[in-house]
Amino acid sequence: xxxxxxxxxxxxxxxxxxxxxxxxxxxxxxxxxxxxxxxxxxxxxxxxxxxxxxxxxxxxxxxxxxxxxxxxxxxxxxxxxxxxxxxxxxxxxxxxxxxxxxxxxxxxxxxxxxxxxxxxxxxxxxxxxxxxxxxxxxxxxxxxxxxxxxxxxxxxxxxxxxxxxxxxxxxxxxxxxxxxxxxxxxxxxxxxxxxxxxxxxxxxxxxxxxxxxxxxxxxxxxxxxxxxxxxxxxxxxxxxxxxxxxxxxxxxxxxxxxxxxxxxxxxxxxxxxxxxxxxxxxxxxxxxxxxxxx
Amino acid sequence: xxxxxxxxxxxxxxxxxxxxxxxxxxxxxxxxxxxxxxxxxxxxxxxxxxxxxxxxxxxxxxxxxxxxxxxxxxxxxxxxxxxxxxxxxxxxxxxxxxxxxxxxxxxxxxxxxxxxxxxxxxxxxxxxxxxxxxxxxxxxxxxxxxxxxxxxxxxxxxxxxxxxxxxxxxxxxxxxxxxxxxxxxxxxxxxxxxxxxxxxxxxxxxxxxxxxxxxxxxxxxxxxxxxxxxxxxxxxxxxxxxxxxxxxxxxxxxxxxxxxxxxxxxxxxxxxxxxxxxxxxxxxxxxxxxxxxx
DNA sequence: CCTGAACAGTCAGTTTTTCTGAATCTGGAA
DNA sequence: TTCCAGATTCAGAAAAACTGACTGTTCAGG
Numbered sequence: 001x002x003x004x005x006x007x008x009x010x011x012x013x014x015x016x017x018x019x020x021x022x023x024x025x026x027x028x029x030x031x032x033x034x035x036x037x038x039x040x041x042x043x044x045x046x047x048x049x050x051x052x053x054x055x056x057x058x059x060x061x062x063x064x065x066x067x068x069x070x071x072x073x074x075x076x077x078x079x080x081x082x083x084x085x086x087x088x089x090x091x092x093x094x095x096x097x098x099x100x101x102x103x104x105x106x107x108x109x110x111x112x113x114x115x116x117x118x119x120x121x122x123x124x125x126x127x128x129x130x131x132x133x134x135x136x137x138x139x140x141x142x143x144x145x146x147x148x149x150x151x152x153x154x155x156x157x158x159x160x161x162x163x164x165x166x167x168x169x170x171x172x173x174x175x176x177x178x179x180x181x182x183x184x185x186x187x188x189x190x191x192x193x194x195x196x197x198x199x200x201x202x203x204x205x206x207x208x209x210x211x212x213x214x215x216x217x218x219x220x221x222x223x224x225x226x227x228x229x230x231x232x233x234x235x236x237x238x239x240x241x242x243x244x245x246x247x248x249x250x251x252x253x254x255x256x257x258x259x260x261x262x263x264x265x266x267x268x269x270x271x272x273x274x275x276x277x278x279x280x281x282x283x284x285x286x287x288x289x290x291x292x293x294x
Numbered sequence: 295x296x297x298x299x300x301x302x303x304x305x306x307x308x309x310x311x312x313x314x315x316x317x318x319x320x321x322x323x324x325x326x327x328x329x330x331x332x333x334x335x336x337x338x339x340x341x342x343x344x345x346x347x348x349x350x351x352x353x354x355x356x357x358x359x360x361x362x363x364x365x366x367x368x369x370x371x372x373x374x375x376x377x378x379x380x381x382x383x384x385x386x387x388x389x390x391x392x393x394x395x396x397x398x399x400x401x402x403x404x405x406x407x408x409x410x411x412x413x414x415x416x417x418x419x420x421x422x423x424x425x426x427x428x429x430x431x432x433x434x435x436x437x438x439x440x441x442x443x444x445x446x447x448x449x450x451x452x453x454x455x456x457x458x459x460x461x462x463x464x465x466x467x468x469x470x471x472x473x474x475x476x477x478x479x480x481x482x483x484x485x486x487x488x489x490x491x492x493x494x495x496x497x498x499x500x501x502x503x504x505x506x507x508x509x510x511x512x513x514x515x516x517x518x519x520x521x522x523x524x525x526x527x528x529x530x531x532x533x534x535x536x537x538x539x540x541x542x543x544x545x546x547x548x549x550x551x552x553x554x555x556x557x558x559x560x561x562x563x564x565x566x567x568x569x570x571x572x573x574x575x576x577x578x579x580x581x582x583x584x585x586x587x588x
Numbered sequence: 589c590c591t592g593a594a595c596a597g598t599c600a601g602t603t604t605t606t607c608t609g610a611a612t613c614t615g616g617a618a
Numbered sequence: 619t620t621c622c623a624g625a626t627t628c629a630g631a632a633a634a635a636c637t638g639a640c641t642g643t644t645c646a647g648g
């Protein structure tokens with residue numbers, strides 16, 4: 001059995017509202033026989049007359065009245081549903097699920113979220129703290145819409161990964177140490193080090209920086225929470241290599257920050273599924289993209 | 295713009311529930327291309343993909359999820375509406391508006407209502423106290439479904455009026471009066487009388503009864519509420535002519551009831567619109583019809 | 589790497605539904 | 619009565635919905 005046709009119900013409602021088949025036909029841009037047919041089909045399906053045809057005025061029967069009322073609700077609900085969906089499609093409302101590592105979330109996202117809240121207050125942003133690998137695989141799954149991942153990454157089928165930001169990696173050194181203006185691998189390799197967890201891309205990056213100069217220092221401490229690393233530096237446990245997000249000022253006078261020689265960049269990419277991108281997701285991508293030069 | 299098709303929505307729901315176009319097609323008794331088409335049409339209308347097609351499993355996109363949820367509600371509501379209407383059509387639920395005069399309502403309807411409440415508890419009976427003329431015109435209007443009217447009535451276009459009951463009109467006399475076993479116009483015309491209001495059919499009926507015997511008595515009191523007339527008889531104000539509904543015992547020992555000679559019948563008809571009769575109305579008609587012999 | 593199975597999608601043709609103009613019918617009004 | 623507005627019937631046209639056959643893609647298993 002087919003579902004009942006909302007078009008027929010709309011016709012029924014129009015006829016009862018206007019009290020005439022002819023008027024309803026005109027209002028619905030239909031020929032009069034079509035209106036007759038619609039009503040007849042409904043009456044057939046229901047098994048009872050819905051309209052009492054009287055000279056000069058057509059009115060609903062008792063059952064017709066009940067159906068008309070239900071029909072009004074159904075039609076209104078259907079319209080409401082489509083409207084709501086349309087708003088989602090236009091990205092005025094909606095959801096974007098974003099994955100990024102702690103560092104990015106702490107230092108780069110707050111501005112992005114502020115802009116989004118201002119321009120698209122009805123977009124619900126869900127943030128997951130993930131590694132780059134997790135981020136990519138959840139993008140493929142469809143359980144994530146936008147990812148911020150370390151670069152370089154091998155291409156992933158079905159995903160678009162674009163370079164987003166390039167932040168210089170800086171040396172963070174306890175303020176009471178004596179250190180050169182530009183930090184070289186040679187100098188740093190001789191100091192006690194606090195480095196990122198080996199699973200992170202940043203640790204691989206710094207390892208390569210040392211290796212290029214022929215050094216392979218063992219860190220005194222390894223962990224993967226950049227803010228914690230900073231605290232340890234402040235406490236004098238050792239020096240660290242961390243990306244410098246220009247936007248966040250140094251929070252602590254017990255730390256000095258020095259550029260590296262050779263310069264080392266931490267590169268981030270922005271990833272999303274290839275093909276159709278939802279408007280709400282696109283808005284998030286746009287806002288993040290604008291931030292790439294900040 | 296046509297309304298959105300509930301059939302398409304049902305297909306969408308089926309596909310997301312089963313996670314496969316092919317399964318959904320089978321469950322809906324459709325060919326696979328039809329399912330593809332339904333989804334494609336929906337996506338066209340919405341302007342965004344609703345399902346993410348992946349090998350082995352098809353799942354809704356973010357927007358798809360929202361639409362599926364709305365669609366479930368719409369489909370359930372539509373089904374509910376049709377079910378409810380069906381119950382009304384079958385007369386299991388519904389309404390019947392009934393018009394009758396006070397006498398009928400007081401003495402004959404209570405039994406009818408009891409039977410209806412037992413057999414069709416969900417039928418809502420609305421009773422209006424009306425004259426026969428009002429009853430008939432409201433039947434024609436469609437603001438009344440069943441009428442109990444005095445007979446005879448001229449035929450009314452669009453209405454069916456069938457003889458229903460025939461109750462003997464009796465003389466009600468104060469118990470302390472001396473009176474013959476059978477009351478004649480001659481005897482009664484000489485007594486103080488309490489008669490029905492001139493607008494009622496009963497008063498015309500009794501006037502004719504007197505007139506046939508050559509009498510035209512003036513009543514001492516006229517009113518149109520039979521119970522009040524009875525009270526006045528009990529109080530000794532005079533004699534009255536009232537229909538005797540066999541089912542109600544004489545409530546008062548201060549009254550005696552005597553048959554008339556010649557016998558006078560008060561005839562009642564049952565009226566409803568010609569053509570289609572709603573099931574709930576039909577049930578009421580049936581119950582009343584069964585009472586005609588009581 | 590190839591092959592086959594599973595399944596979504598495309599296409600052309602057919603069936604079904606939907607719509608319409610013309611004609612017909614109907615119930616009051618003049 | 620005749621006329622008129624408006625509902626309805628009907629037959630044909632237009633649109634849609636559906637399907638079978640085919641294509642393309644992906645993935646599992648050799």
